[in-house]
Structures are given as structure tokens and as C-alpha cells.
Amino acid sequence: MKIALSTLLAITALFSSTTAEVNTPFTVNTPFTVNKNPVDVTLFVMSRCPDAIKCEGVFSRVFQAENLPPVDPLLSYIGSIDRTSVSTSDVHTNPASGFRNSTTTTTTTTVTCKHGPLECAGNTQQLCFKKYFSDHSVWVRFVVTMNSLQSRRIGEPEYAREVGEKIVGGTVDKETESLLDKVDECSRGQEGFELLVDSVQHTIDHGVGTSCTVFIDNKKRCVVDGGVWRECPEGSSVADFVRSIKEAALQLTTTLMKSCLFRRKSW
Template identity: 60%
Template sequence: MKLTVTSSLLALALISSSADIGVHANTPFIIEKSPVDITLFVMSRCPDAIKCESTFSQVFQAEGLPEINPTLSYIGSIDETETSKTELDLSTTSTTTTTTVVTKVNCKHGPLECAGNTHQLCFREFFPDYKVWVPFVTTMNSWQPRRIGESAYAREVAERVLGLRQRRVRRFLSLEEEDAEEKKKELEVLLEKVDECSEGQRGFELLVKSVQNTLDHGVGTSCTVFIDNKKRCVVDGGVWRECPGGSTVADFVRSIKEAAGKVFRISW
């Protein structure tokens, strides 16, 4: 009896496997590496965030680094308040009540920090290559950090990073003189969009989304580092803490490489 049951189960397994293989019999599959997610949970005017971002700007430049997907997620709180307004229509003696939800984001270091967070988010929105937006953040941190949150400062930093203030777009992008002038105009148009984003609804939406992501991860300390969606380290009071794998640039590079060996996807 035992043999019969075992044989039946084996037969079913073979049929199931054959059916699965048949679906993709003539379709090759590819195993692809996925970028390693690296998230720094930060506050733009926080000294610990500045220390953390400085370290990871070096990590991101390390030789032999696998493909990565770095992001900044901002720490704050979100308040939602409902307000209701009732209006009377005298012609029908009926009333209409309208409810409005007002959303507000609070940042630990005040409105300037919320503005600084938004400037960084909007710059990344239009310059998504981390080799561009990371220098924007680190330059903002190192140049005149007390001005983080000022719109004029964000624009000055952006122009400095993109080479517009030094008039070195040609060298920065390795372009011929005529092409460099055209590219300069394109960059200036993008910077206008960054400014519009920072001062408008889109920037606010990006900030709310980012803060909500931080809340969803249960993070409240700037700076908290996640590598491959796992908590890796914390900078608190200027000191690296909770870093079982070490806290040097080499340690973080090693962790990223280890994560890269585990992250992949199969596509048919």
C-alpha cells in the first residue's frame, strides 16, 4: 500500500512538472541581477544625516560596486485635519456639507528642514541619476549647510553641481562648444522645473510620500541605514551604532556586494 501511494504521488509530481515546463518549453529564461536597494533615512538639516551622507557618497564611488538603487527617505510626522463646511440653499431650503482634509508635514528642525527635504526630493525627481543627485546633497551639506532650506541656496547648489555657475558645462559633459551651449539651456529648463516642483504641489506630494515611507518602516532616528531592505546601521549623536557588520566605507561596500549575490530575478 505504501508503494502505491508513493508511486501515485511521484506520478502527480512528474505530471505537474511537465505541465509547468510545457508552458515555457520554447521560451528561454534569463536570470538578471537586481540593483541593491540602499536607503538612508535622514533629515536634511541634521548633523548625523550629513555625516552619514558623506560616508555613503564615498561608498557609492567605490570601485567594483555592483548596481545599486540608493534613495533618501525623510523623517517627520504627518498631521491630517478634517474641516467641514455646511451651506444652505435658500431656494430649496436644503443644506450641503463639504468635508476637506488638510495635510501637514512637520519636521524636527522646523519649516526650513521640510523645505530642504523638498529641494532634495525635487532635484532627484528631474535628475534621477545618483551620480548627479548625490553630489547635489553632499554639496548642499558641505558648502553652506546653515542655508539648507533656502530656495536661493538650493538653486545655487544645483548650478554649482551641474557646472553652470563655473561655466564649465563643456568640460563637465565632455561636449563640443556648440553642443555644450545647447545642453546648458536644457539644464536651465530642468532647473526651472525643479524650482516649480519645490514651491508647488508636486514637491509637497513627494515629501508626504517620503515621510510616509519612513513611518511605514518604523524609523525615527536620523541617520538610519538600510541595505537590501534590512536595517544595517545607525548614526546617532555623531556615533555609528547598531552596526554588526562594521561602519567603515569598506564595511558598507562589502555588505552591498554580499547583498548583490543574493538579489536576482528570473524573466521568461
């Protein structure tokens, strides 16, 4: 789903300075414990985009696959950023030193989301939840539950809180309650806006404009556009993505082993 800038709505903020068993033909016996570095898996998405919802559902199953190497999942949000700087000058009179001119520059940063302010809010809520519940087995469930319960409510503060409480489950202790409160504060404040700006800038830096675009080990792997998997030469099933992650982990291990051998030869 491409961003059409002419249809975008903006929100503005001001800066003050199913566990799944997957059988795969992957047969290499190299133990993945050799390499403790996780494989980067990035989904470039928009929180209210149907293609993102489809993509996130598939990868929630990928991340639960048996014998999956360590992964570092990331949602990177698609949008646009506009920064406008305005400078104002003031002239002050001092009897001792005469005239003194001072200039103040104020920068207004605007993040624009295709599906409107609610999508920007939904993006921010998901980023904030990940910040305070950083275990991906938790925050991925938060995102997928948002999608599956009432996706039309994504972006509503009350809905985000309802989903958060559902994910942590049962009676919430004081520590967890405090973390949920921090998520709420983050989502409606400067902290969350800065997370959103950084995420959208990350997407821009990678040249991605289609939700959902999948990167594995920092390489473009697949795209969901208009409900259809495209540009997926290695397949688009759960098993296909698991295989790609295992291959990336093996490559990381091989690179690490070569580096260690090189160092030993240098001694």
C-alpha cells in the same frame, strides 16, 4: 537623533482634494550581471541633521566604490504628518425640489520637521532635484555638496539653486536651465510638498525615527546617532557597507536563479 515632538516647528500646506577604491575580502566569483535588479539602499535622514550629513558623506563614497553592484539609493525623510479634516454644510433652496443639503470637506496636511521650516524646505529641495535629475551620480552629489559648502544654508531657495548650478557645471544649456527652473518650482509648490508627504509617510511606515538610519536590501543595517555609528554588527566603514551591498546582490542573484530553475522544472 530622536525627534522631540514638543520642540518641532511646522509648515502647513493645503491639499485641494572622491571616487574611492575599496578593497574588500569578498571573494565570491558569481558575476553580478546575472541579476540586473539594483540593491535598495535607503538612508532615513533629516536634511539639516549633522548625523545625516555624516552618513550621506560616507555613502557618497560607497556609491563610487569600484566594482559595486547596481544600487538604487533613496533618501527617506524623517518628520511627522498631521491631517485635519473640516466639513462644512450648506443648505440650498430650490423651488422645484425643495431644500438640498451639500457638505464640503477640506483636509489640511501639516508636515513637521525637527529643525524647523528650513529643514522641511531642504528636504523638499533634495526630493525635487532627485525627481528632475534622477541619475544618482548627480543627485547624490547635489546633496553632499549642499552639506559640504554651507550646511547652515540648507533650505534657502537661493542656496539650492547655487548648488544645483554648480553640480551641472559650466555653461548651462537651455534644457538644463529648464530642469533647474522646474526644480525651483517644485520646491516651492504643491508638487514638492506632495513629494515630502510621501517621503515622510514612507519613513513612518518603516517605523524609523532616528537620523541617520541605514537600510540595505530593505533590512536595517546601521544607525548614526549623536555622531556615533551604532547597531552596526557588520561594521560601519566604506568597505563594510560595500561588502554588505555585494552580499545583498549575490542573494538577489541566487534567489533569481532558484526561481528560474523552479520554472524550468515546472515546464
